[in-house]
Amino acid sequence: MEGNYNPAMWMLEVTRPGVGNDNGDMTDFITVCKESRHFEELGAGMTSEGVLRPLPSVPALAYDVKCAATKLARAMFLMRRFFLIYWRTASYNLTRFFISVVLGLLFGLTHYSIHTYKDVWYFVASTIVETPYVFVSALLFVTIIFPMVEFTGFVTFLTYWLYLSWHSLWHAYVGYIMSYVMPTVDVATIFGVLIISIFLLFSGFNPPCDSIPQGYKSIYDIDPMKYSLAILTAIGFGDCSTDRSGAGCNTLSGDPPTCFAIKHSELHKNVAFMVIFIILYRILVLLALRFINHMKR
Structure with missing residues (x-):
């Protein structure tokens, strides 16, 4: 046999006739193997005690149960075997994962679309859609009135616009509550005007707070x-700038803090109450959408 040659290939070539077999002699390798020293050593080792014949000092194996391993051990080995070799194919698994995602989205969106007018999403949509209109209308109003009443300051302009927009939003949300709670538009209009009139009457302007x-x-x-x-x-x-050019720098007779109970130091507290009222009225709108249905007979 040539050097670095595959022994298994060499055995096939010399023992089997076929294409490429140029071995001229007909050597009987079975006879050569049986007559060799290695065959005698192999036979002596196989017939020794403990290989093909049991040892006299070792008792025969006997099991009391059908299987030597417990059921749990066999189950664990089988689970490990399946998790190691049961992979199917990557394309098969990717395909069924993709189909599962597509079907989940298809059926989920189909049933999700049934809740198009669910109270929560109707509430969210009605809350958001009113905001840009209110802010734009308040901006137009403040842009006109701000210089005409001689208010100054860009920051003052922005804060005045922001809080006026919040005030207008609250008015819009009062209208939402009336339209959801009342059975007809006419009744909602009457009660809306009544409530706004009561709020305006007790706002502390006319009559003033101390009256x-x-x-x-x-x-x-x-x-x-x-x-x-x-x-x-x-x-x-009530806001006076450093150059003392704003309307808040003019000294009044003390009417705002005494007669109307309006103080610039309570600005942040009043803003917090305004935000709380806006949130409270939106919660009332959500409750009205959830529990009031005038279509029931």
Whole structure:
């Protein structure tokens, strides 16, 4: 046999006739193997005790159960075997994963679309759609009135516009509540005008805060317009810039803090109350959408 030649290939070539077999002699390798010293050593080793014949000192193996391993051990080995070799094909697994995702989205979106007018999403849509219109209309109003009443300052302009927009949003949300709670548009209009009139009456402007009877002070304290009026008045007439050129630098007779109970130091508190009222009225809108249905008979 040549060097670095495959022994298995060499055995096939010399023992089997076929294409490429150029071995001229007909050597009987079986006879050569049986007559060799290695065959005798192999036979002696196989017939020794402990190989093909049991050892006299070792008792025969006997099992009390059908299987030597427990059921749990066999199950664990089979699980390990399946997880190691049961892979199918990568394309098969990727295909069924992709189909599962597509079917999940298809059926999910089909049933999800049934809730197009679900109260939560109707509430979210009605909340968002009103915002740009209110902010743009408030911007137009402030842009015209701000220089005409001689208010100054870009920051003052922005804050005045922002809080006026929030006040207008609250008015819009009051209209939402009336339209959802009342059975008809006419009834909603009547009650909306009534509620806004009551809020305007007890806002602390006319009559002023110190003229409201003590028995009606509780209505004044929970009036959202009170806080809107206090914010806009404090921004316009209570904020004095460093160059003392704004309307807030003019000294009044003390009417805003005493007669109307409006103080610039309470601006942040009033803003917090305005935000709370806006959130509260949106929650009332959501509850009205959820529990009130005028179509029931």
